[in-house]
Amino acid sequence: MNSILNNLSHIYGDELIKIFVSVLCGSILGFEREIRGKSAGFRTLALICFGSTIFTICSYLLGVDANRDRVAANVITGVGFLGAGVIFRNNIAVSGITTAASIWISAAIGMLVGIGAYELAGVSMILSLFILYAMDYIQFWIDFRFQHRDYKIILDLSAEQLEITAHLQDLKLRCINIKVLRSGNQLIWQAQVSGRGDRLETFNNWLLNQRAISSFEW
Structure with missing residues (x-):
């Protein structure tokens, strides 16, 4: 060997x-x-x-x-x-x-x-x-710091209307490619939102607490 x-x-x-x-x-x-x-x-x-x-x-x-x-x-x-x-x-x-x-x-x-x-x-x-x-x-x-999320939010037209874009501006989040569609008594809001991760989570918590929002996903 x-x-x-x-x-x-x-x-x-x-x-x-x-x-x-x-x-x-x-x-x-x-x-x-x-x-x-x-x-x-x-x-x-x-x-x-x-x-x-x-x-x-x-x-x-x-x-x-x-x-x-x-x-x-x-x-x-x-x-x-x-x-x-x-x-x-x-x-x-x-x-x-x-x-x-x-x-x-x-x-x-x-x-x-x-x-x-x-x-x-x-x-x-x-x-x-x-x-x-x-x-x-x-x-x-x-x-x-630079997260990008595509949101789809469904709002009930019979409830109080929300200023989603204004709330995003308050959180210093950027919103582009906004699309607003209507289906019966529902309003569908779609957009790409970008910004810091913690601010996006704050936005999610705000959405969860709004009675006018039937559902949302991202």
């Missing part, structure tokens, strides 16, 4: 290092996805990064100088299929795009390791972790 390992390290020393480094990089990226409970986690990203490195090594070990990029191009295509498998659409919401991008960047880092660009792979991995972890808080802050 020792002689086999010695022969492998002598013949494929650099390649073995690349393989172990790629598994390490993919595992680190996968750990961040795993602790967030995403579909592509620890083992998945480790295998993707590892596999990308193997295919990249194969591309130059084959010795075809004129078409060295052919294997790499097909790696990108294959990773695209994997990424598409984790994207789901639920009504109007789309989930899994960030996880798909993690698969994509994991394969890219694996290819960098495969060509021996360790420093560039390390910088790319650090930036990827920064985007996935640190910038999550920035995105939360942006989403909180």
Whole structure:
């Protein structure tokens, strides 16, 4: 066994290092996805990064100088299929795009390791972790301050009329694309409302307490 390992390290020393480094990089990226409970986690990203490195090594070990990029191009295509498998659409919401991008960047880092660009792979991995972890808080802050909701409010015409637009202005909420429709004894008010998340929740509570409102949704 020792002689086999010695022969492998002598013949494929650099390649073995690349393989172990790629598994390490993919595992680190996968750990961040795993602790967030995403579909592509620890083992998945480790295998993707590892596999990308193997295919990249194969591309130059084959010795075809004129078409060295052919294997790499097909790696990108294959990773695209994997990424598409984790994207789901639920009504109007789309989930899994960030996880798909993690698969994509994991394969890219694996290819960098495969060509021996360790420093560039390390910088790319650090930036990827920064985007996935640190910038999550920035995105939360942006989403909180700049939320957009499409409201559909049904009012009873026999009850006291409400100045919905005026109340939105008092809450410093922006309202666009207003549509007002009438159906029998009901008035349907539709619009896109944007602003801070806490002010939108205040607006929701105000709607709940108005007897003139039969129902609303957003």
